[in-house]
Amino acid sequence: MWDLKAGRNQFLGSHQGMPDRSFWYYVLKRANDTKRLNDPSLQAALRWSPHYSNCPQLDHEITALLADREVNKSWKGFLRSIFVGRTLGGEINAKAKQRSGKAWVGVSFQYSSAIMAYVAAYDKWRAVMSANSGADPKKVLDADIFSGIATSRPFWADPSAFVGTHPSLSRGPDGRDENDYERLVTYADMFLVCHEYGHHLLGHTNKFAKKFKIEEDLRNLLKKRGLEAVVFRRTPSRKEPRANAKAIDTPAVSQKEEFLADILGLQLASKSRGADRTAAVYFAMIGTICALLAEADIMDHWFLDSLDTHPSTFERIGLLLNLMPTLFHSYPTHGIGDSVKQLTQQLAGFSTACFQYSMCSRYPDFYPAPTMGQILQAFNEKTLVRAVFE
């Protein structure tokens, strides 16, 4: 397949000169943090050299994914040839590329940092909505949970500089803080990585992967859920070139590819990678939705469609929520009940609250603040619900 070493050299050589060490070494160097750079206890970590990724956490997760018995063997050899790089830039993005025998996936550090705020917001929202918390559920509607995020949005959206997460945004209920959310952020990161792996595996970037025929399996899965048309029969927009241009460049095709990469990405990201299987599924579900919410909220990408290469995030989240109960058959480790279904309901309610607040804060003349009725409807229907002024 591709040459991992060549991909690594290509990626690290061309991304702000991070050729030979952990991404964190370059973060500290950029911050001129001489104290930590000279700390003897950190020297081994700082001398760490990249293999699958320049981020030690991602390298660890990818190594575990490639050792997971549930991952198709023939895919593993293919994935072993792809380098995954963290970029220091301020963009909110993840990309899959291949060129002259090398392939890589890039994930921006800005994206992962912002996700922390959404993971903490989900925890706060869940605590307020929990029947046993004793808290007034109306509190969820008073913008407490999302207003801090709204203040940070323009800074995260600015690609010219890296902006981290303000500590107040990663403070959750019961004294939880960023250390408690790190694992969920890693699952969100792995969704981003696996979505891009998905593009490579589905053959969107290359011809070699066509032999895996994954698209057919995903089509059958969607057919069973009555969702085939959402992904495979997208209406081309009026301005879209039809007969002449290369089919691959038309938005309907690239939007289909994004949906498929999302589904495959979520499936891969939920592999246990040596951890508790049920926990892995739940963490992947939460991490995936938070990653998509962060992108839509920060980039105002809820409804962009038509000529855009990506479908709207409103639709992407809706499709994944719809599939979650059929994708996973994990049972709760404590208590009884169908917890994948319950978690899907919670995520639908949270996504709706986040979406509605995001739109209300941007377009107050059209979008009211989220209401309890709307959130309960999302909860019951396990999907995003949109409310506009009559």
Ligand SMILES: [Zn+2]
């Ligand atoms: Zn994509």
